[in-house]
Amino acid sequence: MKFWQIYKEATKQQKIRWIKKWGLIASGSLVLSFIGLLLLAKLMGPPALLVPQTTIMYAADGSKMGEINNGGQNRYWLPLKKIDKDVIKATISIEDKSFYKHNGFDFKRIAGALLADIKAGSKVQGASTITQQYARNLFLTHEKTWRRKFQEAFYTLRLEMSYSKDEILEGYLNTIYYGHGSYGIQSASRYYFGKNAEELTLAESSMLAGIPKGPSYYSPILHEENAKKRQEIILTSMAEDGSIKKGKIKNAVSEKLTYVQEEDEEVAAVAPYFQDAVMRTLKKELNINTNSVQFGGLRIYTTLDPHMQEVAEHTIENRIIDNSNIQTALVAMDPRSGDVKALVGGRNFKESSFNRALQARRAPGSTFKPFLYYTALEHGYTASTPIKSEPTTFAMADGVTNYKPKNFKNRYANDFITMAQALALSDNIYAVKTNLYLGPDKLVKTAKKFGIKSELAGIPSLALGSKAVGVLELTNAYGVFANGGKKADPVFITKITDSKGEVLYQHEYESEQVIDENKAFVMTDLLAGTFDEKLNDYTSVTGSSINHYLTRPMAGKSGSTPNDSWMVGYAPQLVTGVWVGYDNNEELHDVNDTGYSKRIWAYFMEGALKNKQILSFEQPEGVTAVTINPQNGKLATESCPVTRISYYEKGTEPVEFCDEHGVSKEIKEKLEKKEEKKGFFKRIFSW
Incomplete structure (x- = not known):
């Protein structure tokens, strides 16, 4: 034993x-x-805070023009200093009183919650700290497994070891769900009360702080009684903490709250086609992927001028009066910088998102002629160069094919006209003769210098705009004339930042001198002739139907084909292109169809520049002004019934006086003196 x-x-x-x-x-x-x-x-180290956030687009004046979010989830990030103090106090009071004291885990609260659960026989009390909830919102699902709880604890450790308490609190308040698609305090504040999170009252702050516990059950819109009870509990808790005085509880509870349920504007509600252009720029030119745009909380600052955009949309809506399927596109740019100020890609974005300003390629007709006449200036032509306008059949190089262009309504001068008249009257015979004389390949090279990237061909009809181009590229090419020969590529985005203001992209403006400054100014004068009825001859100048609308110096050119109607032109600070036609290449029906583009252009230009400084085109030193007879391009005399100031590169201006209306004694004496100064051979040569 x-x-x-x-x-x-x-x-x-x-x-x-x-x-x-x-x-x-x-x-x-x-x-x-x-x-x-x-x-x-x-x-x-610190876990990557991959928080989906709403991307916002801003117009040039800083106003918000659109948002891009994840399936209706509105998320904005605000720094802690821009969040109302009562929201912060209410959230800490009800969610985690010891937030600034613990290291991510409140063991006393955990023990209390366990005891309460044991007594009740079920889970009745939560013990998660703000850091734990933040970790769960960022990285985890809400499944109740031991694996998920371990991961949550690990992420909580990483957050606490890598970020300050204020950074964690800021993140929590910007990611917590407040119901009705609103993530974060800013989105919730805007949705429920129509104001920013720094403008909330105590009553509003305590109401919002109660929602995350049960976004549906405590929604003041769906269950106001539940929400009010929760609000009172939060206010009482704040008073116990000393965050507020007890006397404020009653006032806050009794305050009548108005819930605005502010729905954010749909994406593309403002300038939808312009926003489409911005998205294309982000993806194709800046190589920013779709996920970054949709979830990255980017701040995209654009070149859009809200006033000009409004004028563009209003003008199109009020100038196209029929209900047919006719479509249009408009692009307006600052030629000095390339900034796109307004863009319309169709009559109704909801019905058709096809962006005709960017995606359509259409024959430009006579709007292509300025590139031809610039080429002519490079090869000795001037505004006074005469060529005969008459029905003409051109035999092609193959010896078989004939080309017989026609003027509008088969009208011809049947006489010589100047290049200034040819452009203003849009004479096709003069254009084709010039193209063939110079060689069509030269026109192709010139167009490329102006930035035309569409496929062209060195053929006689290219002078008449037979090859399709885009509205944006043609408008930008005209900007070269307006900008003194300098080309600035189109700009839609000036800057991109992340949600915290860090600059991710900044546009650097630059321009390139692609054509001669003097010749660019001469071309501007020629294009201003479109609106000058002193150049009328066998027909009226093509801008005669709209020149009475124009109140400032402008230059431009219209163009048409059986299927397309164009008007492109500019003032010193704005260049605009307008196209009108049918998507299915249907022929234009009547005078209204063909006249829309001019009227839209004129009304837009005047409306867009209203109250803007009236600028004149700046004359370079290498250009001289001469008074001529517009009917023959010769120096005008006192006998000429019509005179016009025309511009020439110095050394190319006309020296011959007009003698069609008789020569005054004074002019005759000048001519005789000039002849006397010439040598014998020079006189013979002149003869």
Whole structure:
């Protein structure tokens, strides 16, 4: 018996030693595991805060023009200093009173919650800290498994070790769900009360702080009674904390709150085709992927001028009066910078998102002629160069094909006209003769210099705009004339920042001198002739139907084909192109169809520049002004019934006086003196 007792005692001691031994091993392992976990969390560094956020587009004046979000989830990021203090106090009071004291886990609260759950026999009380909730919102699902709880604890450690308490609180308030598609306090504040999160009252702050516990159950819109009870609990908690005085509870609870349910504007509600152009720029030119745009909370600053855009849309709506399927596109740019100020790609974005300003390619007709006549200036032509306008059949180089262009309504001068008249009257015979004389390949090269990227061909009809181009590229090409020969590429985006204001992209403005400055100014004068009825001849100048609308110096050219109607032109600070036609290439029906583009252009230009400084085109030093007879391009005399000031590169201006209406004695004497100064051979040559 004594032996048995000794054996039992020895066995007991052995068990105690075994328990102690393995207890120490287990404890050590736990401590080492915990230390290892801390080291791992430290080594891994801060977790990437991949929080989906709403991307916002801004117009040039800083106004918001559109948003891009994730499936109706509105998310904005506000720095903590821009969030109302009562929201912060209310959130901490109800969600995590010891937030600034613990290191991510409130063990006292955990113990209390466990005890409460045991007593109730079910889970009745939560113990998650703000950091834990933030970790869950950022990285985890809401499934209730031990694996998810371990991951949550690990992310909580990483957050606490890598970010300050204020940074964690800021992140939490910007990511928590407040119901009705609103993530973050700014979105919630705008949705429920129509104001920014820094403008909330105590009553509004305490109401919003109660929603995350049950976004549907505590929604003041769906269940106001539940929300009011929760609000009172929060206010009482704040008073107990000393965050507010007890006397404020009653006032805040009794304050009548108005819920505006502010729905954010749909994406593309403002300037939808312009926004489409911005999206294309982001993806194709700046290589910003779709996920970054949709979820990255970017701030995209654009070149859009809201006033000009409104004028463009209003003009199109009020100038196209029929209900047919006729379509239009308009692009307006600052030729000095390339900034696109307004863009319309169709009559109704909801019915058709096809962006005709960017995607359509249509024959430009006579709007292509300025590039031909610039080429002519490079090869010795001037505004006074005469060519005969008459029905003409051109035999092609193959010896078989004939080309017989026609003027509008088969009207011809059947006489010589000047290049200034040819452009103003849009004479096709003069254009084709000039193209063939110079060689069509030269026109192709010139167009490329202006930035025309569409495929062209060196054929006679290219002078009449037979090859399709885009509205944006043609408008930008005219901007070269307006900008003194300098080409600036189209700009839609000036700057992109992340949600915290860090600059991700900044546009650097630059321009390139692609054509001669003097010749560019001469071309502007020629294009201004479109509106000058002093150049009328066998028909009226093509701008005669709209020149009475224009109140400032402008230059431009209209163009038409059976299927397309164009008008492109500019003032010194704005160049605009307008196209009108049918998507299916249906022929234009009547005078209204063909006249829309001119009227839209004129009304838009005047409306867009209203109250803007009236600027004149700046004359370079290498250009001289001469008074001529517009009917023959010769120097005008006192006898000429009509005179016009025309511009020439110095050394190319006409020297011959007009003698069609008689020569005054004074002019005759000048001519005789000039003849006397000439040598014999020069006189013979002149003769």
